[in-house]
Amino acid sequence: xxxxxLKRSGAKAGTHLRKKKIxxxxxxxxxxxxxxxxxxxxxxxxxxxxxxxxxxxFETKEAxxxxxxxEEMERIIQSIERFEEEDGDxxxxxxxxxxxHVKAILSRPRSGKALxxxxxxxxxxxxxxxxxSMRDTYERILRKVLRRGQEQKVFLTCDEKLVGVLIAxxxxxxxxxxxxxxxxxxxxxxxxxxxxxxxxxxxxxTPHDALWRTKGRMGKGIKPI
Amino acid sequence: xxxxxLKRSGAKAGTHLRKKKIxxxxxxxxxxxxxxxxxxxxxxxxxxxxxxxxxxxFETKEAxxxxxxxEEMERIIQSIERFEEEDGDxxxxxxxxxxxHVKAILSRPRSGKALxxxxxxxxxxxxxxxxxSMRDTYERILRKVLRRGQEQKVFLTCDEKLVGVLIAxxxxxxxxxxxxxxxxxxxxxxxxxxxxxxxxxxxxxTPHDALWRTKGRMGKGIKPI
DNA sequence: ACGATACGAATGAACGTTCATTAATATCAC
DNA sequence: GTGATATTAATGAACGTTCATTCGTATCGT
Numbered sequence: 001x002x003x004x005x006l007k008r009s010g011a012k013a014g015t016h017l018r019k020k021k022i023x024x025x026x027x028x029x030x031x032x033x034x035x036x037x038x039x040x041x042x043x044x045x046x047x048x049x050x051x052x053x054x055x056x057x058f059e060t061k062e063a064x065x066x067x068x069x070x071e072e073m074e075r076i077i078q079s080i081e082r083f084e085e086e087d088g089d090x091x092x093x094x095x096x097x098x099x100x101h102v103k104a105i106l107s108r109p110r111s112g113k114a115l116x117x118x119x120x121x122x123x124x125x126x127x128x129x130x131x132x133s134m135r136d137t138y139e140r141i142l143r144k145v146l147r148r149g150q151e152q153k154v155f156l157t158c159d160e161k162l163v164g165v166l167i168a169x170x171x172x173x174x175x176x177x178x179x180x181x182x183x184x185x186x187x188x189x190x191x192x193x194x195x196x197x198x199x200x201x202x203x204x205x206t207p208h209d210a211l212w213r214t215k216g217r218m219g220k221g222i223k224p225i
Numbered sequence: 226x227x228x229x230x231l232k233r234s235g236a237k238a239g240t241h242l243r244k245k246k247i248x249x250x251x252x253x254x255x256x257x258x259x260x261x262x263x264x265x266x267x268x269x270x271x272x273x274x275x276x277x278x279x280x281x282x283f284e285t286k287e288a289x290x291x292x293x294x295x296e297e298m299e300r301i302i303q304s305i306e307r308f309e310e311e312d313g314d315x316x317x318x319x320x321x322x323x324x325x326h327v328k329a330i331l332s333r334p335r336s337g338k339a340l341x342x343x344x345x346x347x348x349x350x351x352x353x354x355x356x357x358s359m360r361d362t363y364e365r366i367l368r369k370v371l372r373r374g375q376e377q378k379v380f381l382t383c384d385e386k387l388v389g390v391l392i393a394x395x396x397x398x399x400x401x402x403x404x405x406x407x408x409x410x411x412x413x414x415x416x417x418x419x420x421x422x423x424x425x426x427x428x429x430x431t432p433h434d435a436l437w438r439t440k441g442r443m444g445k446g447i448k449p450i
Numbered sequence: 451a452c453g454a455t456a457c458g459a460a461t462g463a464a465c466g467t468t469c470a471t472t473a474a475t476a477t478c479a480c
Numbered sequence: 481g482t483g484a485t486a487t488t489a490a491t492g493a494a495c496g497t498t499c500a501t502t503c504g505t506a507t508c509g510t
Contacts, residue, residue: 015488034346036261040466052468053490061466113346114339117401121259121338135449159417161447166421169398170391176342177390192384196391199425222386240454265500277502278456286500 019057022047027068027108034113035065035122066127069119073134076104077141084141090149091202095194097142101171102190106178114176139164146201155201167197179223244282247272252293252333259338260290260347291352294344298359301329302366309366315374316427320419322367326396327415331403341397364389371426380426392422402449409447 025046029038040061044051058064079100083093120128142164149155170193180186250271254263265276265286272279283289304325308318345353367389374380395418405411 018489034343037346039464041464049489050491051466052492055467056489114342117339118259118343121262132449162417163421165398165402165447165449166395166418169395169401173390173394173398176394192387193391196388196425200421201424222390243455264498266498274455275457276500277458280501281455 015057022054022057023064023068023071026064027072030065030068030115031108031113034115035118062123062127065119066123066131069116069123069131070134072104073131073138076101077134077137079104080138080141083145087148089154090145090152091154091198093145094149094198095191097145098167098171098194098197099187099190101138101168102174102193103186105171105175106180106186106189108175116172139168142168149201154203156203158201163197163201167193170197177222184222240282247279247282248289248293248296251289252297255290255293255340256333256338259340260343287348287352290344291348291356294341294348294356295359297329298356298363301326302359302362304329305363305366308370312373314379315370315377316379316423318370319374319423320416322370323392323396323419323422324412324415326363326393327399327418328411330396330400331405331411331414333400339401364393367393374426379428381428383426388422388426392418395421402447404448 022043026038026043029042029046033042040051040054043061043064044054047054054064058067080097083097120131123131143160146155146158146160146163150157150160174189174193178184178186178189247268251263251268254267254271258267265279268286268289269276269279279289283292305322308322345356348356368385371380371383371385371388375382375385399414399418403409403411403414
């Protein structure tokens, strides 16, 4: 292990890995209990060390929250950023965006804690700006797709800014009430939300009656806190 | 040891009035800054007394939050509870429910703090059950109307449980991003959300293209935190 | 004078954070 | 290789502050 390359990056590699592990356990706790209900002592216990040691990896508690949110947003954006420029079927792009977002949100242990919203009031101005600008990127892409759909005449003329926030609202809040069940999977949920949104804005009036015959199946997954 | 409800008997009628005033200033603060960012000192200063005095009116800080939320929920429910039994045009009932809810939510100084969601994690089990059961009442009424609309064949066959939470999600989150402006009033917003929802579930395929020509006007009111 | 109302001061707990120190590991001169 | 010397990683105990809440006492309306 006397490789010269390891001298520089070797020590750092270990730290980076440990940082990720701290973030992983912090993420779980923050989503479950909310920022204010989780102390540094909790974070330390979850990771397996003393509170003081966490300060070798993060400057403050807020820094942990920030890094966690940044990673999460990055994941969501990366999966859809190609739609900003890429021309294509807007309907399919909308379907993908919704599905991707729903999956990202529900891939974490349920919260019901509105962590993201609370966080914006906690982060420093600098950090909040970073997160907010990432959220803006997400909404910009969504609006771009909505506008594309209008140009393709597959969506009705609509205020894409408004429709964007409405769709995002439905998706965001899924984590408050949705529990995957037999007959009510995350994929199905995403599909239903997509169809709901599409029904509201689609131009050609294909009856989508059949799409809604899910009574009693999807209902199982709905269990608000 | 604050006694509960000694409104009558020899107790001064002023007590009840002062309690209301404390609640009023507390409500403003809680919605603006969130529960954790508001201390008893802040509540006392806003009302105009010392922190200790608040304990003559409420047993705990949580009790203030609870009473406040209870009043708020009561207001919302009272305005729509007649739809639980009353037969009538489901489309108009849905329009009324959405409008009523939007107005209730946006009648307070903006929060962007997800107070309601956070509160559910703060309240004692007993108090949370009260609030949750009120929320359930709201959702039950909404579902009843959605079912009525299906029976009247004005709504598509749909899972009213799912559609209910989707609609409620859109409405609830308005407080995160909507600012009334010239050309973007609360009433217009409520109407647009109603039309969005109706477009998704309505049975007769009346093109509602014209309904969406609001571009650039409603957009002004959209300003997330 | 008496109870309702308010106050100032104090309490104990919890919080994020800092600090001096130890244990372990890598680096380097010889 | 061996011992001296940095560097890193982690610790346990405390720090100062803030918090909701309690206590004893004074004030006020009647």
